[in-house]
Amino acid sequence: xxxxxxxxxxxxxxxxxxxxxxxxxxxxxxxxxxxxxxxxxxxxxxxxxxxxxxxxxxxxxxxxxxxxxxxxxxxxxxxxxxxxxxxxxxxxxxxxxxxxxxxxxxxxxxxxxxxxxxxxxxxxxxxxxxxxxxxxxxxxxxxxxxxxxxxxxxxxxxxxxxxxxxxxxxxxxxxxxxxxxxxxxxxxxxxxxxxxx
Amino acid sequence: xxxxxxxxxxxxxxxxxxxxxxxxxxxxxxxxxxxxxxxxxxxxxxxxxxxxxxxxxxxxxxxxxxxxxxxxxxxxxxxxxxxxxxxxxxxxxxxxxxxxxxxxxxxxxxxxxxxxxxxxx
Numbered sequence: 674x675x676x677x678x679x680x681x682x683x684x685x686x687x688x689x690x691x692x693x694x695x696x697x698x699x700x701x702x703x704x705x706x707x708x709x710x711x712x713x714x715x716x717x718x719x720x721x722x723x724x725x726x727x728x729x730x731x732x733x734x735x736x737x738x739x740x741x742x743x744x745x746x747x748x749x750x751x752x753x754x755x756x757x758x759x760x761x762x763x764x765x766x767x768x769x770x771x772x773x774x775x776x777x778x779x780x781x782x783x784x785x786x787x788x789x790x791x792x793x794x795x796x797x798x799x800x801x802x803x804x805x806x807x808x809x810x811x812x813x814x815x816x817x818x819x820x821x822x823x824x825x826x827x828x829x830x831x832x833x834x835x836x837x838x839x840x841x842x843x844x845x846x847x848x849x850x851x852x853x854x855x856x857x858x859x860x861x862x863x864x865x866x867x868x869x870x
Numbered sequence: 871x872x873x874x875x876x877x878x879x880x881x882x883x884x885x886x887x888x889x890x891x892x893x894x895x896x897x898x899x900x901x902x903x904x905x906x907x908x909x910x911x912x913x914x915x916x917x918x919x920x921x922x923x924x925x926x927x928x929x930x931x932x933x934x935x936x937x938x939x940x941x942x943x944x945x946x947x948x949x950x951x952x953x954x955x956x957x958x959x960x961x962x963x964x965x966x967x968x969x970x971x972x973x974x975x976x977x978x979x980x981x982x983x984x985x986x987x988x989x990x991x
Contacts, residue, residue, distance in 0.1 A: 690957065697958055705892050705957075707924060732896040842913045848990050849908050850900065860912040866924075 674810040679717060683826040685710025685727070685734065686867070689763045704760035708734050709867025711830045713781075721807055722785060722833055723798060725816065726863045729781035740779035741818040742769055772819040777801075780816055782863075784856055789833060792844040797856045830864045837861060875942040878903065879949065882933055886951035889931045891924050904940055905933035905949060909991045914983060926968040926979035927957040932991035950991060952984055 686709040693703075713725035727734060739746045739762075749762045780800050785807070787794035796806065803811040831837045842848045845857035885902050888895040890910050900907040909932040911923045923929060935947045943949075957964040969980035 690959070692957065692959055707892075732893070736896075841916050842990075848913045852900070852906070860915055862912050862915040862924075 674808070676718060678814070679715050681713050681715035681723075681725075683711055683713040683725075683829070684821060684823045686825045687734065689760075691760045691763075693757075693760075703756070704763055706735055706763065707867070710825050711827065711866070712864045714829045714833055716833075717807055717811070720789065722789060723803070723807070724784050724830075724864065725780075726782045726784060726859070727866055728863050729783075730778055733781075737775055737779045737781065737818055738766055740776050741773035742766055743776075745769060767820060769820050772817050775816045775818055783813075784859070786834075790835060792834075792836060792840060793846060793857065795844050795856050795859060825867075834864070837864075872939055872941045873903065875940055878905070878935075878940045878943070882949050882951045886929060886931050886953045890929045892929075902933065904938070905935045908932050908934045908948070911983065911987050913990055914986055922979075923983050925963055926983060927963060927965050928968070928980045928983045929953045930984065930987045930991075932987075948991065950988060 688707045688709070689704055690707070691704040708727060710727070712727055715723040715725075717723055730736070745765060746762055749765050750758045752758070752761065777800070783798035783800055784795050785798050786792075787796060798806045800813050800816075803813050840861055842860070843850065843857060844859045845851045845854075851857040882902060882905060887893065888897055889907065890912065911928060911930045914923055930950055930952045933949045933951070935943050935949060936945060938945050955965045955969070957968075958966060965980070967978075969978055972978040972981045
C-alpha cells in the first residue's frame with residue numbers, strides 16, 4: 674500500500690529553429706524543435722520507481738504541449754498563412770503561464786523496472802491501472818504541464834538507473850528492434866535528451 | 871504484385887523523414903510494405919553523447935526487407951535510409967556545417983554518424 678501521495682516533476686528545455694527565406698529549399702522550410710532534459714522520476718518507495726518518458730502519445734513533448742493548450746493551438750492554427758502556423762504556435766505557447774492538465778490521450782509513456790539494475794526488466798505501466806504494476810492502492814491522480822523559466826532538471830534519472838552510463842543500443846541488449854515487446858525498444862534518449870550539463 | 875526496387879527504395883527514403891525525432895508525419899508504423907523497421911540512429915546515443923545525432927541534424931533508419939515482395943531485393947536485405955538536408959541555415963548546427971562540408975574532404979559529424987550507424991545496424 675502507498676504511504677501517501679507522491680509528486681514528481683521535471684523541467685525540460687525546448688529550442689525552436691525556424692527555417693525560412695529565399696534560398697531555403699521548399700522541403701527544408703518550416704520550424705522544428707529540439708528538447709533538452711530528462712524523464713520524470715517518481716520514487717514510490719521500496720525500490721519502485723515510475724518513469725514518465727520523453728516520448729508518448731500522441732507525439733512526444735510537442736504533442737503534449739499542443740493537447741494541453743489545445744484551445745490556444747486551435748486559435749493560432751486557424752490564422753493564415755498555413756505554412757507558418759507551427760512557428761506561430763511555438764512563438765505563442767511560450768507565453769502561456771497557466772498550468773494545464775494533460776488529457777488522457779496526451780500522457781507520456783510510463784514505464785517501471787522490475788529490477789532497476791536491469792534495463793531488460795523494463796515494463797510498460799498503464800496510466801489507468803497503476804495498481805497492476807505497483808500493487809493495490811496505487812493510482813495516477815493526474816499529470817500537468819506548465820511553461821516555466823526554471824532551470825532544466827539534471828541527474829535524477831542517472832541517479833536511479835546505475836547502468837545508464839554504460840548502456841548503448843536498445844534496452845533489449847541489441848541494436849535490433851524487438852517487434853513483440855515495444856518497451857524493450859527504448860533507448861537512453863527516451864529518458865534523457867540533449868546530453869549532460 | 872511486386873513493386874520495383876527503385877520505387878520501393880524511394881518510399882523508404884521518404885520514410886526516414888517520418889520516423890524518429892522531428893518526424894514530419896507521425897504514422898507510427900514500423901512496417902512499410904515488405905520492409906520492417908529494425909533500428910534507427912537513436913542506438914548511437916550514450917549518456918556522454920545523447921542527442922549527438924539530433925544535434926548534428928542527423929537521422930538514419932534501417933529496414934529489413936523480409937517478404938520478397940520487392941523486385942531485385944533479396945529476402946533479409948537491410949536498407950538504410952538517411953535523411954537529407956533539413957537545416958540549411960548558415961547559423962548553428964545546420965547541415966551546411968554538419969554535412970555539406972564533407973564535400974571539402976572534411977570528416978563532418980554527419981559523415982561520421984552515417985558510418986557509425988552503418989556499422990551498428
